[in-house]
Amino acid sequence: MYCVWCDGLCIPEMNWENLWSMGRTKTLCNQCENALKVIEGNRCKKCSCQLKEKQYICSDCMQWEQRFKQDPLKFNYSIFNYNERMQDMVTRWKYRGDYHLSCAFEQIFIETFKNTFAFLSKKVCVISIPLSSERILERGFNQAKVLADYLIPKREEFITRVYSEKQSKKTRKERLATKNPFFLTKKVNKPVILVDDIYTTGRTLRHAAELLLENGCPAVYAYTLIRS
Amino acid sequence: MNRNLLVQSQGNLIAELAARFSGKLLLRREIPLDEKLFQRLVNQSYFTPTLSIKRNKFHYICERCGNRKRRLFANIPCNSCKKDHLYCRKCIDMGRVMECEPLYYWTGHEPKWKKYKSPCSWTGTLTPEQKRAANRIVQAVKNDERELLVWAVTGAGKTEMLFPAISHLLALGKRICIATPRTDVVRELIPRMKQAFIHVPIQGLYSGSPDMEGTAQFIIATTHQLLRYQSAFDLIIIDEIDAFPFHSDPSLAFAVHRAKKSASTSIYLTATPRKKQRVRMYSKKLPHIFVPIRFHRTPLPVPRLKMCFQLKKNVKRSLPPPAFIHWLKTRSNPERQILLFVPTILLAQKMDQKLGELLVKEKMIRREGLLETVHAADQDREEKIQLFRSQNIQILITTTILERGVTFPSVDVAVIDAGHTVFDEAALVQIAGRAGRSPSDPTGEVIFFHDGKTEAMEHAIEAIVSMNKRGGFR
Numbered sequence: 001m002y003c004v005w006c007d008g009l010c011i012p013e014m015n016w017e018n019l020w021s022m023g024r025t026k027t028l029c030n031q032c033e034n035a036l037k038v039i040e041g042n043r044c045k046k047c048s049c050q051l052k053e054k055q056y057i058c059s060d061c062m063q064w065e066q067r068f069k070q071d072p073l074k075f076n077y078s079i080f081n082y083n084e085r086m087q088d089m090v091t092r093w094k095y096r097g098d099y100h101l102s103c104a105f106e107q108i109f110i111e112t113f114k115n116t117f118a119f120l121s122k123k124v125c126v127i128s129i130p131l132s133s134e135r136i137l138e139r140g141f142n143q144a145k146v147l148a149d150y151l152i153p154k155r156e157e158f159i160t161r162v163y164s165e166k167q168s169k170k171t172r173k174e175r176l177a178t179k180n181p182f183f184l185t186k187k188v189n190k191p192v193i194l195v196d197d198i199y200t201t202g203r204t205l206r207h208a209a210e211l212l213l214e215n216g217c218p219a220v221y222a223y224t225l226i227r228s
Numbered sequence: 229m230n231r232n233l234l235v236q237s238q239g240n241l242i243a244e245l246a247a248r249f250s251g252k253l254l255l256r257r258e259i260p261l262d263e264k265l266f267q268r269l270v271n272q273s274y275f276t277p278t279l280s281i282k283r284n285k286f287h288y289i290c291e292r293c294g295n296r297k298r299r300l301f302a303n304i305p306c307n308s309c310k311k312d313h314l315y316c317r318k319c320i321d322m323g324r325v326m327e328c329e330p331l332y333y334w335t336g337h338e339p340k341w342k343k344y345k346s347p348c349s350w351t352g353t354l355t356p357e358q359k360r361a362a363n364r365i366v367q368a369v370k371n372d373e374r375e376l377l378v379w380a381v382t383g384a385g386k387t388e389m390l391f392p393a394i395s396h397l398l399a400l401g402k403r404i405c406i407a408t409p410r411t412d413v414v415r416e417l418i419p420r421m422k423q424a425f426i427h428v429p430i431q432g433l434y435s436g437s438p439d440m441e442g443t444a445q446f447i448i449a450t451t452h453q454l455l456r457y458q459s460a461f462d463l464i465i466i467d468e469i470d471a472f473p474f475h476s477d478p479s480l481a482f483a484v485h486r487a488k489k490s491a492s493t494s495i496y497l498t499a500t501p502r503k504k505q506r507v508r509m510y511s512k513k514l515p516h517i518f519v520p521i522r523f524h525r526t527p528l529p530v531p532r533l534k535m536c537f538q539l540k541k542n543v544k545r546s547l548p549p550p551a552f553i554h555w556l557k558t559r560s561n562p563e564r565q566i567l568l569f570v571p572t573i574l575l576a577q578k579m580d581q582k583l584g585e586l587l588v589k590e591k592m593i594r595r596e597g598l599l600e601t602v603h604a605a606d607q608d609r610e611e612k613i614q615l616f617r618s619q620n621i622q623i624l625i626t627t628t629i630l631e632r633g634v635t636f637p638s639v640d641v642a643v644i645d646a647g648h649t650v651f652d653e654a655a656l657v658q659i660a661g662r663a664g665r666s667p668s669d670p671t672g673e674v675i676f677f678h679d680g681k682t683e684a685m686e687h688a689i690e691a692i693v694s695m696n697k698r699g700g701f702r
Contacts, residue, residue: 002299097324098317100302140307140324 003029004104005089027104035085038108039078039227046071047202048078048227064202072209074221076199077116079108082228090226094143094197102146105225110150113223117193120221125188126155129196129208132163132181147225148195155195158186159208172201180207184215191219199224242274247339248443249275251403251460253292253331253486255323258456270332277330281314290316292325293455294482318479319455333458341445343401348391350424357519358389364517365393369463369493373515377469377496377505380519381528381695382661383635386497387420389519390465393495398428398446402462405447407454407484409474411435413467413633415610417448451480457487464488468632469496470505470654499632499661500654500691520699524667527701528692531660531674531685539645539679546578547586548644549677555642556592559673564640565616566623567630569659571648573603576625583625598622604629632658638669646676646685656688 003010003026010029012018028036042051046061064071080086093101117124128148136142148155159182167175192212194205199222209220249259259266259275269275282289287296295301295318306313306328313327325331354362361378368376380386390406397404406421408414411434418432425446431439433449442453451466451474464484466474474480488494501509508514522528536542536549548568556566570576584596593599600621602609609629616624617636624630628650641663643651651659656676663672676685 007300092320096320097304097315098302098320099304099315100317136307140304140326 001026003027003032004101005029005032008032027106032085035083036089037081037083037086039081045075046073047076047199048224050081050227060202064206068206068210072206072213072220073202074219076202076205076222076224076227077112078199078224078227079105079112080226082198082226086226090198094139097140099141099146102143105147106150109147109225110152113151117221117223120191120193122153124153124191124193125158126151126153126193126195127158127208128155129194129204130157130159130161130182132161134163144196147197151195153193158188158192159184159211167200167204175201175203178203178207180211182208182211184211187215188212188217190217191221192217194220194222196222196224198226198228200228242336243339245269245274246334246336248441249334250336250339251334251457251487252442253278253333253456253458255280255325255329255331257323259332274334274336275332276335277332280325280329280331281316281327283314288314290318290325291331292316292322293319293479294486295319295479322455341401341403344395344398344428346395347398347425347428348395349426350388350391352388354388355385355521355523355525357521358385358523361517361519362389362392365389365495366396368495368515369393369396372491373493375494375496375514377498377501377509377514377516378519379498379501379509379516381522381699382499382632382658383522383524383528383665384499384519385523386467386519387417388523390495390497391424393463394425394446397463398425403445403447403460404463404465405449405454405457405461405487406465406467407449407451407487408467408633409451409471409480410468410629410633411450412609412613412629414448414450416634417467421446421448451484454483454487455479457483459486459489461488462492463495464492465495465497467497469498470500470502471632475502475504500657502654518698520695522665522670522699524670526664526670527696527699529660529663529672529674530692530696531656531676531689533646533681533685533689534675534677535681536677536679539677543575543645546575546582548579548583552642552644552677553586553590553592555675556587559640561640561669564638564669564672565619565621565636567636567639567641567662568623568625569631569641569643569651570625570627571645571650573605573627575645576601576603576627579625583623587623593622599625601625602630603627628655628659630662631655632661634662635665636662637666638672639663640673641675643676646678647680647682651684653684653687653691656684657691660688660692 001010005028008029010026012026039048039050044051044058044061046057049058051058092098126148128144131142161181164181194208196205205222212220280291282291287298288301289296295316300318301314302317303312304315309328315324315326319325394404406417414432414434422430428446429444430446431442431444433442433453466484505514509516534551536551539549542549570579580601584599587593588596598621600612602612615621639662641659643659660674663674664670
């Protein structure tokens with residue numbers, strides 16, 4: 001088997017535990033796997049960012065609480081830190097359009113989902129953050145949709161998006177001041193898990209969450225691959 | 229009258245486009261023309277589309293990078309055709325090549341390149357050995373020979389040997405490319421070539437270069453950049469043909485081969501031909517010329533081997549062996565700068581600080597700033613190399629990126645852990661060739677610190693000794 005990132009040979013470890021299943025198929029070699037850092041230790045209970053002391057939530061989330069009387073997002077859970085290797089991977093995956101690279105995240109994305117959202121009843125729906133039609137033409141695929149498709153409650157489409165500037169090209173201040181680009185196409189009456197690739201300021205996810213809450217959705221959670 | 233003007237302006241437009249796009253193989257995204265004009269050009273067959281990914285019986289072929297490995301193709305759901313398509317993962321960093329998007333090449337008339345009467349502004353003279361090689365190259369170009377390998381020892385003045393052939397072709401109004409696998413070599417060649425051919429527009433292409441157009445008559449590029457060319461050049465010169473990654477990546481050889489016109493010449497330059505080329509040379513399938521002597525007519529410095537029993541232990545603590553410090557103190561000419569090769573980036577980074585402190589303590593250097601480290605992942609690499617060249621840095625720790633193509637006037641060379649696998653025979657010969665390159669200081673010391681002789685070391689020394697012999701030194 002070859003690593004999807006560095007194209008080096010990777011040989012799955014064989015032990016008594018996985019002898020009969022012949023080991024899981026590996027997509028990344030050990031070196032590349034270790035280069036990605038999973039968020040560990042104390043994290044913000046709201047946005048999943050790394051916290052040092054025994055804080056409960058981070059200062060960013062406090063600001064969000066102040067801004068809305070009640071934060072539209074229940075919480076966000078992310079898997080990876082946004083380190084240098086992750087940035088390189090995201091550039092190739094998202095901006096250069098290497099669709100196949102998403103399989104590197106598949107296993108961990110599914111497993112973490114099961115562990116984190118097990119408390120929710122089965123009546124929950126998964127929604128991916130959509131791209132505007134202009135952007136999808138440019139990129140060819142929607143990375144959030146690919147991730148959401150790995151999950152077990154089937155992804156549903158309730159919201160669409162109008163074209164706006166790239167979030168990643170803006171400063172924090174500009175990002176926080178953007179207008180809500182989302183529109184509802186159907187009504188939702190179940191709790192929703194929003195899926196996206198990166199949580200940076202939380203603006204985009206909260207836009208979507210606000211919209212859903214206004215239209216009768218009981219609760220909105222977020223599940224993202226990376227917390228930057 | 230009006231119509232004449234229209235026709236004339238269109239003619240001008242076409243000529244301009246020809247200069248920009250002829251010889252290139254591009255995706256639609258890489259052609260910055262508006263859709264209407266582009267469609268008209270395609271209909272009038274100025275641009276011709278060609279399949280980007282071919283399906284063979286047993287494998288797929290990416291027509292841009294020549295990739296045939298099944299694992300480097302993947303499927304992607306295409307948004308415009310609502311189907312799953314193949315795309316090539318190998319050349320994805322240059323923009324995605326998809327099965328449903330063709331590659332375009334220019335099929336209008338060729339642009340008329342300028343003819344220069346005497347383009348070469350270089351005033352130096354060639355040594356008899358250089359002249360012999362230069363004449364052979366000119367002859368190969370004149371006779372449209374397919375290939376010629378120039379095997380010249382390190383520091384033989386390979387670049388100067390090319391001038392007559394290049395001038396000859398520029399006088400005929402032909403297009404020329406010098407390609408090399410190493411970015412540092414491109415950076416070093418550009419100013420030298422610009423000086424030697426002042427009136428000729430020269431563009432240098434490498435990843436992150438200021439010029440990205442690549443429309444000049446004379447192009448100096450890394451071999452990666454040639455993936456966007458197709459039958460563009462009348463002469464391709466590949467410098468350092470044996471360097472990484474050219475000899476290990478088949479797509480680069482594919483790119484270079486495609487970038488030249490079918491009836492034109494490729495010249496290969498190297499100091500250390502690989503086995504593949506040597507076999508072809510000795511079986512007379514690859515014509516070659518050997519230049520056994522440096523341009524300042526002194527023998528190549530022969531490396532010394534120094535056994536260090538505790539080397540692994542020292543390296544683990546990221547310190548050089550004590551023998552290195554001893555050698556530093558007892559060098560024959562302590563004025564020379566030092567180029568210190570280490571096998572890995574990690575070791576280079578770690579050794580930077582420790583060695584600095586140690587040498588300041590030993591009073592070998594005045595302050596730690598006189599010691600610097602460069603490696604492939606270093607952002608200020610260019611700057612540091614420039615500082616070393618201008619003698620603002622005393623000691624430069626480097627990985628194998630500086631093993632070839634770069635010239636420093638007066639250096640001693642040391643290799644730590646020469647038994648490591650990255651130091652193969654070619655690398656060691658090249659490293660030894662960094663010493664004694666300038667006529668004002670034609671000797672230099674080369675020393676390999678090791679903890680067990682390897683075949684690579686022995687072969688490297690043998691090769692250097694035998695080259696010296698062929699150069700007439702005993």
